[in-house]
Amino acid sequence: MKVxxxxxxxxxGNTQRRRRLLRDMxxxxxxxxxxxxxxxxxxxxxxxxxYGIIMAFKDYKIGDGIWGSAWVxxxxxxxxxNSYDFYRILRNSLLLNVYSVIFQFPVPILLALLLNEVKCNxxxxxxxxxxxxxxxxxxVILAGIVIQMLSPSTGIVxxxxxxxxxxxIYFMSSKGWWLVVFIISGIWKESGWxxxxxxxAISGVDAQLYEAAQIDGAGKLRQIWHITMPAIKPTIVIxxxxxxxxxxxxxxxxxxxxxxxxxRDVADVFSTYIYRMGIENIRYSYTTAxxxxxxxxxxxxxxxxxxxxxxxxxxxxx
Amino acid sequence: xxxxxxxxxxxxxxxxSKGERIFYIVNYFILTLLGITALYPFLITLANSLxxxxxxxxxxxxLFPVDFSLEAYYQITTxxxxxxxxxxxxxxxxxGTLLNMLVTIxxxxxxxxxxxxxxxxxxxxxxxxxxxxxxxxxxxxLMKSLHLMDTYLCLWLLGLFxxxxxxxxxxxxxxxxPELEESAKIDGANDIVVLIRIALPLSKAVLATLTLFYAVxxxxxxxxxxxxxxxxxxxVLMLKLKQLLDQSxxxxxxxxxxxxxxxxxAPESFKAASIIVSTVPILCVYPFxxxxxxxxxxxxSIKG
Numbered sequence: 001m002k003v004x005x006x007x008x009x010x011x012x013g014n015t016q017r018r019r020r021l022l023r024d025m026x027x028x029x030x031x032x033x034x035x036x037x038x039x040x041x042x043x044x045x046x047x048x049x050x051y052g053i054i055m056a057f058k059d060y061k062i063g064d065g066i067w068g069s070a071w072v073x074x075x076x077x078x079x080x081x082n083s084y085d086f087y088r089i090l091r092n093s094l095l096l097n098v099y100s101v102i103f104q105f106p107v108p109i110l111l112a113l114l115l116n117e118v119k120c121n122x123x124x125x126x127x128x129x130x131x132x133x134x135x136x137x138x139x140v141i142l143a144g145i146v147i148q149m150l151s152p153s154t155g156i157v158x159x160x161x162x163x164x165x166x167x168x169i170y171f172m173s174s175k176g177w178w179l180v181v182f183i184i185s186g187i188w189k190e191s192g193w194x195x196x197x198x199x200x201a202i203s204g205v206d207a208q209l210y211e212a213a214q215i216d217g218a219g220k221l222r223q224i225w226h227i228t229m230p231a232i233k234p235t236i237v238i239x240x241x242x243x244x245x246x247x248x249x250x251x252x253x254x255x256x257x258x259x260x261x262x263x264r265d266v267a268d269v270f271s272t273y274i275y276r277m278g279i280e281n282i283r284y285s286y287t288t289a290x291x292x293x294x295x296x297x298x299x300x301x302x303x304x305x306x307x308x309x310x311x312x313x314x315x316x317x318x
Numbered sequence: 319x320x321x322x323x324x325x326x327x328x329x330x331x332x333x334x335s336k337g338e339r340i341f342y343i344v345n346y347f348i349l350t351l352l353g354i355t356a357l358y359p360f361l362i363t364l365a366n367s368l369x370x371x372x373x374x375x376x377x378x379x380x381l382f383p384v385d386f387s388l389e390a391y392y393q394i395t396t397x398x399x400x401x402x403x404x405x406x407x408x409x410x411x412x413x414g415t416l417l418n419m420l421v422t423i424x425x426x427x428x429x430x431x432x433x434x435x436x437x438x439x440x441x442x443x444x445x446x447x448x449x450x451x452x453x454x455x456x457x458x459x460l461m462k463s464l465h466l467m468d469t470y471l472c473l474w475l476l477g478l479f480x481x482x483x484x485x486x487x488x489x490x491x492x493x494x495x496p497e498l499e500e501s502a503k504i505d506g507a508n509d510i511v512v513l514i515r516i517a518l519p520l521s522k523a524v525l526a527t528l529t530l531f532y533a534v535x536x537x538x539x540x541x542x543x544x545x546x547x548x549x550x551x552x553x554v555l556m557l558k559l560k561q562l563l564d565q566s567x568x569x570x571x572x573x574x575x576x577x578x579x580x581x582x583x584a585p586e587s588f589k590a591a592s593i594i595v596s597t598v599p600i601l602c603v604y605p606f607x608x609x610x611x612x613x614x615x616x617x618x619s620i621k622g
Contacts, residue, residue: 049452291453
């Protein structure tokens with residue numbers, strides 16, 4: 001189509017080209033009827049807030065509006081970079097992500113390897129159903145269950161500890177234990193769901209490879225290591241690379257539901273901090289500045305991971 | 319031939335059986351353990367919700383309800399009025415999901431076409447929003463200045479569609495055989511007729527998947543309602559649940575301060591019952607979710 005347009009262009013000049021464009025537009029008029037309302041929506045509700053970013057460089061007052069408020073330059077960024085809070089939320093966001101990559105990321109891979117070796121569907125299907133279920137429940141529900149189970153007075157976990165003669169542990173209010181709870185609850189919610197993509201990759205492996213390996217005397221573990229693992233390696237790599245793109249993001253819901261004042265030092269991240277300062281304390285300009293900082297870092301991370309993905313010969317994100 | 323293969327297989331099975339059997343036993347054991355671990359939290363919550371306060375406080379509830387009582391459920395339906403909130407959430411979810419599907423289709427179908435003037439511009443406009451956004455506070459201010467605070471319309475507009483889901487659908491649409499469209503066009507059908515009569519009926523499975531994804535998202539939504547919905551009579555389920563969980567926490571620590579809901583039962587079973595009531599609707603659609611979601615995830619991961 002495009003080549004055609006160019007050829008016509010060379011021979012007959014601009015009028016022909018314009019006529020052709022008009023004809024294409026006319027024949028696509030019903031497509032425009034579909035997509036133009038969506039584009040208008042996107043411009044107002046996705047690009048509109050981008051205009052609001054200039055608040056980060058102003059002292060926004062509700063009465064003056066975004067444009068009417070006074071410019072203050074990088075004052076809010078200076079406040080931000082000079083505050084103790086900033087380094088705390090930056091550290092927490094990075095640390096929670098690092099922990100999650102180390103402890104959560106490998107779990108779906110292991111689970112998929114285990115599930116793949118189950119041949120009996122009457123066992124496999126129920127296990128999968130149970131493991132996938134938490135993905136569909138909200139953090140309000142899951143955190144409610146977790147907090148209740150870990151309660152020092154009536155929780156079942158502390159009941160077991162007490163039964164064996166231990167002292168009850170205040171899981172939710174001790175910083176170290178809270179991190180453990182954060183990671184394990186994350187595993188509980190998402191690792192079952194995470195197996196799907198690996199299971200699909202495994203299902204593409206030629207069954208003959210296993211038979212051949214079996215004849216050569218390879219045990220189950222060696223088969224997994226030498227056949228299944230190489231088959232899912234590209235999937236692992238691309239998911240890991242994409243995971244790196246969100247090293248600054250920690251889901252609001254999980255943190256907000258699980259955290260409390262006792263663990264704020266390790267649990268406060270960008271999203272919760274912006275919520276607390278912006279919505280509860282009405283510091284709009286300051287929190288817009290934080291949001292802008294976060295968006296820019298995210299953009300750099302995404303561009304970086306995309307570049308890496310392309311270098312590895314993968315499709316990348318765009 | 320057939321026989322020899324079978325014998326061969328049998329021999330094989332015998333030869334490797336020892337190591338393999340240990341492997342399978344260990345594997346089944348681990349998976350059973352993991353399954354129980356993942357399921358147990360729900361079971362104990364269910365048991366707690368049905369138990370009497372004495373048994374809970376004494377720590378006697380381990381798997382089955384002790385001193386069976388429906389008091390907690392009675393409390394959350396009468397004092398906490400959880401069904402009013404649920405009706406709100408059903409309304410939010412149904413309209414929200416319908417709007418989601420409408421807009422996702424409206425966006426995905428044109429973009430699945432090979433060419434129309436301005437397509438690249440649309441793709442660029444959409445792609446930019448995937449990587450950069452105004453952020454929480456500017457969006458909040460925008461909604462405020464449009465006087466949309468404390469309305470469901472505001473929530474629907476915020477979550478009108480997900481670009482990732484749109485890409486799933488677009489990928490599916492572009493995989494449909496072009497001959498069908500061409501022949502319909504020859505018969506005088508325009509793009510919208512083709513979409514409704516041909517493309518949509520052929521995409522039922524993926525449409526069902528996306529509908530379920532969106533619906534679950536609405537049902538579980540917490541952050542947007544927390545930011546944008548303030549009047550109690552518009553509260554949605556997850557907001558209410560969080561509130562109930564916090565309140566019964568308060569009731570436990572300072573029983574004298576409770577003004578809104580006063581559980582006369584153990585806070586544990588009150589909390590457990592509200593958790594169970596909020597979970598049941600998801601459990602009801604879970605079989606459908608399971609049927610479709612694997613497919614949806616796969617289509618999504620092909621391009622995305």
